[in-house]
Protein backbone atom coordinates (compact mmCIF):
# COMPACT_ATOMS: atom_id res chain seq x y z
CA UNK A 1 0.00 0.00 0.00
CA UNK A 2 1.14 3.54 -0.78
CA UNK A 3 0.06 6.16 1.74
CA UNK A 4 0.14 9.92 1.25
CA UNK A 5 0.03 11.71 4.59
CA UNK A 6 -0.69 15.39 4.14
CA UNK A 7 1.90 15.69 1.39
CA UNK A 8 2.75 19.15 0.06
CA UNK A 9 5.12 20.06 -2.74
CA UNK A 10 6.19 23.65 -3.05
CA UNK A 11 8.64 24.35 -5.89
CA UNK A 12 11.47 26.84 -5.28
CA UNK A 13 9.59 29.56 -7.19
CA UNK A 14 6.73 29.27 -4.69
CA UNK A 15 4.34 27.23 -6.87
CA UNK A 16 2.30 24.88 -4.71
CA UNK A 17 1.94 21.86 -6.99
CA UNK A 18 0.47 19.52 -4.38
CA UNK A 19 -1.40 20.74 -1.34
CA UNK A 20 -1.75 18.51 1.73
CA UNK A 21 -2.60 15.39 -0.23
CA UNK A 22 -3.82 12.52 1.91
CA UNK A 23 -4.84 9.22 0.37
CA UNK A 24 -4.09 5.53 0.18
CA UNK A 25 -3.33 3.54 -2.94
CA UNK A 26 -4.23 -0.03 -1.91
CA UNK A 27 -2.03 -3.01 -2.68
CA UNK A 28 -2.93 -4.87 -5.86
CA UNK A 29 -5.27 -2.13 -7.07
CA UNK A 30 -5.17 0.60 -9.71
CA UNK A 31 -5.40 4.12 -8.32
CA UNK A 32 -5.80 6.80 -10.97
CA UNK A 33 -4.83 10.44 -10.51
CA UNK A 34 -6.90 12.54 -12.87
CA UNK A 35 -7.42 16.26 -13.28
CA UNK A 36 -6.79 19.23 -15.55
CA UNK A 37 -3.35 20.26 -16.74
CA UNK A 38 -1.13 21.54 -13.94
CA UNK A 39 -3.14 20.06 -11.06
CA UNK A 40 -0.12 18.22 -9.68
CA UNK A 41 -0.64 14.68 -11.01
CA UNK A 42 2.90 14.12 -12.23
CA UNK A 43 4.41 15.79 -9.19
CA UNK A 44 2.37 13.50 -6.91
CA UNK A 45 3.43 10.42 -8.85
CA UNK A 46 7.10 11.32 -8.90
CA UNK A 47 7.19 11.90 -5.17
CA UNK A 48 6.47 8.18 -4.73
CA UNK A 49 9.76 7.10 -6.29
CA UNK A 50 11.56 10.24 -5.10
CA UNK A 51 12.23 11.72 -8.50
CA UNK A 52 10.78 14.70 -6.66
CA UNK A 53 10.94 15.08 -2.89
CA UNK A 54 7.96 16.25 -0.89
CA UNK A 55 8.30 19.57 0.94
CA UNK A 56 6.03 18.52 3.80
CA UNK A 57 4.23 15.38 4.86
CA UNK A 58 5.14 11.73 4.34
CA UNK A 59 4.69 9.07 1.70
CA UNK A 60 4.81 5.52 3.02
CA UNK A 61 5.36 2.33 1.09
CA UNK A 62 3.86 -0.52 3.10
CA UNK A 63 4.29 1.63 6.18
CA UNK A 64 7.90 2.66 5.50
CA UNK A 65 8.54 6.35 4.70
CA UNK A 66 10.07 6.61 1.22
CA UNK A 67 12.12 9.61 2.33
CA UNK A 68 14.21 7.21 4.42
CA UNK A 69 14.97 4.85 1.51
CA UNK A 70 17.79 5.74 -0.86
CA UNK A 71 16.39 6.37 -4.36
CA UNK A 72 18.15 3.51 -6.24
CA UNK A 73 16.94 0.93 -3.70
CA UNK A 74 13.48 2.45 -3.71
CA UNK A 75 13.22 2.40 -7.50
CA UNK A 76 14.20 -1.25 -7.74
CA UNK A 77 10.77 -2.09 -6.37
CA UNK A 78 8.93 0.45 -8.47
CA UNK A 79 8.38 0.16 -12.22
CA UNK A 80 7.94 3.43 -14.09
CA UNK A 81 6.21 3.94 -17.43
CA UNK A 82 6.02 7.30 -19.18
CA UNK A 83 4.41 8.81 -22.24
CA UNK A 84 6.10 7.82 -25.51
CA UNK A 85 7.73 4.92 -23.66
CA UNK A 86 11.12 6.65 -23.26
CA UNK A 87 13.01 3.69 -24.71
CA UNK A 88 16.77 3.80 -25.29
CA UNK A 89 17.03 4.39 -29.06
CA UNK A 90 20.32 2.54 -29.56
CA UNK A 91 19.33 -0.59 -27.68
CA UNK A 92 17.45 -3.47 -29.20
CA UNK A 93 13.96 -4.13 -27.83
CA UNK A 94 15.07 -7.17 -25.83
CA UNK A 95 17.86 -5.16 -24.19
CA UNK A 96 15.53 -2.25 -23.51
CA UNK A 97 13.22 -4.60 -21.63
CA UNK A 98 16.14 -6.16 -19.75
CA UNK A 99 17.49 -2.76 -18.62
CA UNK A 100 16.71 -3.16 -14.92
CA UNK A 101 17.70 -6.84 -14.70
CA UNK A 102 21.08 -5.90 -16.25
CA UNK A 103 21.45 -3.10 -13.69
CA UNK A 104 20.64 -5.57 -10.95
CA UNK A 105 23.48 -7.74 -12.21
CA UNK A 106 21.34 -10.65 -13.40
CA UNK A 107 22.99 -13.22 -15.60
CA UNK A 108 22.53 -11.92 -19.19
CA UNK A 109 20.91 -15.12 -20.36
CA UNK A 110 18.33 -15.05 -17.59
CA UNK A 111 17.68 -11.34 -18.14
CA UNK A 112 17.08 -11.89 -21.85
CA UNK A 113 14.88 -14.93 -21.25
CA UNK A 114 12.74 -12.84 -18.88
CA UNK A 115 12.59 -10.07 -21.47
CA UNK A 116 11.37 -12.51 -24.13
CA UNK A 117 8.66 -13.81 -21.82
CA UNK A 118 7.51 -10.29 -21.07
CA UNK A 119 7.45 -9.37 -24.74
CA UNK A 120 4.83 -12.05 -25.27
CA UNK A 121 3.04 -11.18 -22.08
CA UNK A 122 2.38 -7.63 -23.29
CA UNK A 123 1.06 -8.99 -26.57
CA UNK A 124 4.05 -8.45 -28.86
CA UNK A 125 5.53 -10.81 -31.41
CA UNK A 126 8.87 -12.21 -30.13
CA UNK A 127 10.25 -11.49 -33.60
CA UNK A 128 10.38 -7.81 -32.59
CA UNK A 129 13.06 -8.52 -29.95
CA UNK A 130 15.94 -7.77 -32.30
CA UNK A 131 14.55 -4.49 -33.62
CA UNK A 132 15.34 -0.98 -32.46
CA UNK A 133 12.65 1.29 -31.02
CA UNK A 134 12.33 3.43 -34.17
CA UNK A 135 11.31 0.28 -36.06
CA UNK A 136 8.18 -0.10 -33.89
CA UNK A 137 4.85 1.71 -33.96
CA UNK A 138 3.94 4.07 -31.12
CA UNK A 139 1.59 1.49 -29.61
CA UNK A 140 4.21 -1.25 -29.80
CA UNK A 141 6.78 1.01 -28.16
CA UNK A 142 4.33 1.70 -25.37
CA UNK A 143 3.92 -2.03 -24.79
CA UNK A 144 7.70 -2.37 -24.63
CA UNK A 145 7.69 0.43 -22.06
CA UNK A 146 5.25 -1.58 -19.93
CA UNK A 147 7.34 -4.75 -20.37
CA UNK A 148 10.48 -2.89 -19.34
CA UNK A 149 8.78 -1.56 -16.20
CA UNK A 150 7.70 -5.10 -15.28
CA UNK A 151 11.06 -6.77 -15.96
CA UNK A 152 12.30 -7.00 -12.37
CA UNK A 153 8.78 -7.89 -11.19
CA UNK A 154 8.34 -4.81 -9.00
CA UNK A 155 5.30 -4.80 -6.71
CA UNK A 156 4.54 -1.19 -7.60
CA UNK A 157 4.03 0.36 -11.02
CA UNK A 158 3.85 4.10 -11.66
CA UNK A 159 2.38 5.07 -15.02
CA UNK A 160 2.44 8.69 -16.17
CA UNK A 161 0.08 9.28 -19.12
CA UNK A 162 1.46 6.10 -20.70
CA UNK A 163 -1.14 5.89 -23.47
CA UNK A 164 -1.62 9.56 -24.34
CA UNK A 165 0.49 9.68 -27.46
CA UNK A 166 -1.26 6.95 -29.44
CA UNK A 167 -4.42 7.03 -31.51
CA UNK A 168 -7.77 6.16 -29.85
CA UNK A 169 -8.01 2.60 -31.17
CA UNK A 170 -4.50 1.65 -30.10
CA UNK A 171 -5.17 3.38 -26.83
CA UNK A 172 -8.25 1.27 -26.18
CA UNK A 173 -6.22 -1.88 -26.93
CA UNK A 174 -3.47 -0.82 -24.56
CA UNK A 175 -6.00 -0.12 -21.81
CA UNK A 176 -7.64 -3.53 -22.31
CA UNK A 177 -4.22 -5.16 -22.26
CA UNK A 178 -3.28 -3.40 -19.04
CA UNK A 179 -6.47 -4.62 -17.36
CA UNK A 180 -5.79 -8.15 -18.58
CA UNK A 181 -2.20 -8.03 -17.31
CA UNK A 182 -3.32 -6.59 -14.00
CA UNK A 183 -5.83 -9.40 -13.51
CA UNK A 184 -2.85 -11.79 -13.67
CA UNK A 185 -0.21 -9.71 -11.90
CA UNK A 186 -2.07 -7.74 -9.21
CA UNK A 187 0.44 -4.91 -9.01
CA UNK A 188 -0.10 -1.80 -6.96
CA UNK A 189 -0.53 0.70 -9.78
CA UNK A 190 -0.71 4.48 -9.67
CA UNK A 191 -1.78 5.78 -13.05
CA UNK A 192 -1.83 9.42 -14.14
CA UNK A 193 -4.12 10.68 -16.89
CA UNK A 194 -6.01 13.82 -17.82
CA UNK A 195 -8.67 11.71 -19.55
CA UNK A 196 -11.67 11.01 -17.34
CA UNK A 197 -12.86 8.12 -19.52
CA UNK A 198 -9.51 6.41 -19.14
CA UNK A 199 -9.63 7.02 -15.37
CA UNK A 200 -13.09 5.50 -15.09
CA UNK A 201 -12.19 2.52 -17.22
CA UNK A 202 -8.94 1.65 -15.47
CA UNK A 203 -9.29 2.83 -11.90
CA UNK A 204 -10.35 0.71 -8.96
CA UNK A 205 -10.34 4.11 -7.33
CA UNK A 206 -10.01 7.55 -8.88
CA UNK A 207 -8.46 10.62 -7.25
CA UNK A 208 -9.71 13.81 -8.89
CA UNK A 209 -7.21 16.63 -8.38
CA UNK A 210 -7.87 20.30 -8.77
CA UNK A 211 -5.42 22.98 -9.88
CA UNK A 212 -3.46 23.99 -6.81
CA UNK A 213 -2.88 20.32 -6.05
CA UNK A 214 -5.93 19.73 -3.88
CA UNK A 215 -7.77 16.44 -3.78
CA UNK A 216 -11.34 17.13 -4.88
CA UNK A 217 -12.62 13.56 -4.52
CA UNK A 218 -11.36 10.03 -4.03
CA UNK A 219 -13.87 7.36 -4.95
CA UNK A 220 -14.48 4.27 -7.00
CA UNK A 221 -15.64 5.13 -10.53
CA UNK A 222 -19.25 4.21 -9.93
CA UNK A 223 -19.54 6.43 -6.86
CA UNK A 224 -17.68 9.23 -8.61
CA UNK A 225 -20.23 9.25 -11.43
CA UNK A 226 -23.28 8.95 -9.22
CA UNK A 227 -22.16 11.19 -6.35
CA UNK A 228 -19.67 13.84 -7.48
CA UNK A 229 -18.42 15.68 -4.39
CA UNK A 230 -18.79 19.22 -5.77
CA UNK A 231 -19.30 21.39 -8.84
CA UNK A 232 -15.68 21.09 -9.91
CA UNK A 233 -15.88 17.28 -10.03
CA UNK A 234 -19.31 17.39 -11.70
CA UNK A 235 -18.00 19.69 -14.40
CA UNK A 236 -14.84 17.68 -14.86
CA UNK A 237 -16.85 14.50 -15.33
CA UNK A 238 -18.74 16.18 -18.16
CA UNK A 239 -22.29 16.20 -19.33
CA UNK A 240 -22.55 12.54 -20.26
CA UNK A 241 -21.97 11.40 -16.70
CA UNK A 242 -25.27 9.49 -16.78
CA UNK A 243 -24.32 7.61 -19.94
CA UNK A 244 -20.97 6.63 -18.44
CA UNK A 245 -22.72 5.24 -15.39
CA UNK A 246 -24.35 2.65 -17.63
CA UNK A 247 -20.97 0.94 -17.85
CA UNK A 248 -21.42 -0.16 -14.24
CA UNK A 249 -24.92 -1.52 -14.61
CA UNK A 250 -25.10 -5.21 -15.35
CA UNK A 251 -27.23 -6.74 -18.08
CA UNK A 252 -27.74 -9.87 -15.98
CA UNK A 253 -31.21 -8.73 -14.90
CA UNK A 254 -32.28 -7.53 -18.34
CA UNK A 255 -35.47 -9.25 -19.44
CA UNK A 256 -35.04 -11.11 -22.72
CA UNK A 257 -37.59 -12.37 -25.19
CA UNK A 258 -36.83 -15.69 -26.79
CA UNK A 259 -39.89 -15.82 -29.03
CA UNK A 260 -38.58 -13.33 -31.59
CA UNK A 261 -35.90 -15.60 -33.07
CA UNK A 262 -36.43 -17.52 -36.31
CA UNK A 263 -34.20 -19.79 -38.38
CA UNK A 264 -32.71 -18.74 -41.69
CA UNK A 265 -35.18 -19.34 -44.51
CA UNK A 266 -38.24 -18.71 -42.34
CA UNK A 267 -41.06 -17.49 -44.53
CA UNK A 268 -44.03 -17.87 -42.23
CA UNK A 269 -46.09 -15.04 -40.92
CA UNK A 270 -45.87 -13.41 -37.51
CA UNK A 271 -47.70 -10.58 -35.80
CA UNK A 272 -44.29 -9.18 -34.78
CA UNK A 273 -42.88 -6.31 -36.80
CA UNK A 274 -39.29 -7.47 -36.23
CA UNK A 275 -37.86 -11.00 -36.07
CA UNK A 276 -34.26 -11.97 -35.51
CA UNK A 277 -32.93 -14.41 -38.10
CA UNK A 278 -30.23 -16.83 -36.89
CA UNK A 279 -28.07 -19.42 -38.68
CA UNK A 280 -27.88 -23.15 -37.93
CA UNK A 281 -25.56 -22.51 -34.94
CA UNK A 282 -27.88 -19.88 -33.51
CA UNK A 283 -25.68 -16.95 -34.53
CA UNK A 284 -27.57 -13.80 -35.50
CA UNK A 285 -27.71 -12.93 -39.20
CA UNK A 286 -29.94 -9.87 -39.13
CA UNK A 287 -33.37 -8.47 -38.43
CA UNK A 288 -36.26 -9.25 -40.75
CA UNK A 289 -38.97 -6.64 -40.85
CA UNK A 290 -42.55 -7.46 -41.79
CA UNK A 291 -42.46 -4.62 -44.37
CA UNK A 292 -39.47 -5.96 -46.27
CA UNK A 293 -39.05 -9.62 -45.30
CA UNK A 294 -36.65 -10.31 -48.18
CA UNK A 295 -33.90 -8.09 -46.73
CA UNK A 296 -31.99 -8.49 -43.50
CA UNK A 297 -31.37 -5.34 -41.46
CA UNK A 298 -28.31 -4.68 -39.29
CA UNK A 299 -28.15 -5.77 -35.66
CA UNK A 300 -26.05 -5.10 -32.59
CA UNK A 301 -25.11 -7.61 -29.90
CA UNK A 302 -24.09 -7.64 -26.28
CA UNK A 303 -22.92 -10.55 -24.14
CA UNK A 304 -25.73 -11.18 -21.71
CA UNK A 305 -24.65 -10.85 -18.09
CA UNK A 306 -21.06 -9.92 -19.00
CA UNK A 307 -21.44 -6.69 -20.95
CA UNK A 308 -22.88 -3.59 -19.34
CA UNK A 309 -26.10 -1.74 -20.06
CA UNK A 310 -23.99 0.68 -22.05
CA UNK A 311 -23.16 -2.12 -24.50
CA UNK A 312 -26.79 -3.21 -24.59
CA UNK A 313 -28.01 0.28 -25.44
CA UNK A 314 -25.27 0.64 -28.01
CA UNK A 315 -26.42 -2.62 -29.59
CA UNK A 316 -30.02 -1.37 -29.68
CA UNK A 317 -29.00 1.86 -31.36
CA UNK A 318 -27.16 -0.01 -34.10
CA UNK A 319 -30.34 -1.56 -35.37
CA UNK A 320 -33.48 -0.10 -36.98
CA UNK A 321 -35.44 -2.59 -34.88
CA UNK A 322 -34.40 -0.68 -31.74
CA UNK A 323 -33.79 -4.02 -30.03
CA UNK A 324 -30.49 -5.41 -28.79
CA UNK A 325 -29.47 -9.00 -29.46
CA UNK A 326 -28.23 -10.85 -26.38
CA UNK A 327 -25.56 -13.43 -27.19
CA UNK A 328 -23.55 -15.91 -25.15
CA UNK A 329 -19.73 -15.92 -24.94
CA UNK A 330 -19.61 -17.82 -28.23
CA UNK A 331 -21.73 -15.36 -30.12
CA UNK A 332 -24.95 -17.39 -30.22
CA UNK A 333 -28.19 -15.52 -29.72
CA UNK A 334 -29.81 -16.19 -26.35
CA UNK A 335 -32.62 -13.69 -26.71
CA UNK A 336 -33.65 -10.17 -27.57
CA UNK A 337 -33.82 -7.14 -25.31
CA UNK A 338 -36.71 -5.05 -26.60
CA UNK A 339 -37.06 -1.32 -26.12
CA UNK A 340 -39.51 -2.01 -23.36
CA UNK A 341 -37.07 -4.27 -21.52
CA UNK A 342 -34.27 -1.72 -21.94
CA UNK A 343 -36.58 0.97 -20.67
CA UNK A 344 -37.45 -1.06 -17.58
CA UNK A 345 -33.78 -1.68 -16.85
CA UNK A 346 -32.98 2.01 -17.27
CA UNK A 347 -35.80 3.00 -14.95
CA UNK A 348 -34.42 0.62 -12.35
CA UNK A 349 -30.91 2.01 -12.83
CA UNK A 350 -32.17 5.56 -12.39
CA UNK A 351 -33.85 4.56 -9.12
CA UNK A 352 -30.74 2.81 -7.83
Ligand SMILES: Nc1ncnc2c1ncn2[C@@H]1O[C@H](COP(=O)(O)OP(=O)(O)OP(=O)(O)O)[C@@H](O)[C@H]1O
Nearest residue numbers: 011013015017036037038039040041042043044194
Ligand atom coordinates in the same frame (compact mmCIF):
# COMPACT_ATOMS: atom_id res chain seq x y z
N1 LIG B 1 10.19 22.26 -11.56
C1 LIG B 1 9.14 23.04 -11.37
N2 LIG B 1 9.28 24.30 -10.91
C2 LIG B 1 8.20 25.10 -10.70
N3 LIG B 1 6.94 24.73 -10.93
C3 LIG B 1 6.74 23.48 -11.39
C4 LIG B 1 7.83 22.59 -11.64
N4 LIG B 1 7.29 21.42 -12.12
C5 LIG B 1 5.96 21.59 -12.15
N5 LIG B 1 5.63 22.82 -11.72
C6 LIG B 1 4.26 23.38 -11.57
O1 LIG B 1 3.56 22.61 -10.64
C7 LIG B 1 2.20 22.45 -11.03
C8 LIG B 1 1.86 20.98 -11.14
O2 LIG B 1 2.63 20.40 -12.20
P1 LIG B 1 2.49 18.88 -12.63
O3 LIG B 1 3.43 18.62 -13.75
O4 LIG B 1 2.58 18.01 -11.44
O5 LIG B 1 0.98 18.88 -13.15
P2 LIG B 1 0.17 17.81 -14.01
O6 LIG B 1 -1.15 17.72 -13.37
O7 LIG B 1 0.96 16.57 -14.13
O8 LIG B 1 0.05 18.56 -15.39
P3 LIG B 1 -0.02 18.00 -16.92
O9 LIG B 1 -1.30 17.23 -17.03
O10 LIG B 1 -0.05 19.26 -17.70
O11 LIG B 1 1.20 17.17 -17.12
C9 LIG B 1 2.04 23.23 -12.34
O12 LIG B 1 1.56 24.50 -12.02
C10 LIG B 1 3.47 23.30 -12.86
O13 LIG B 1 3.65 24.45 -13.64
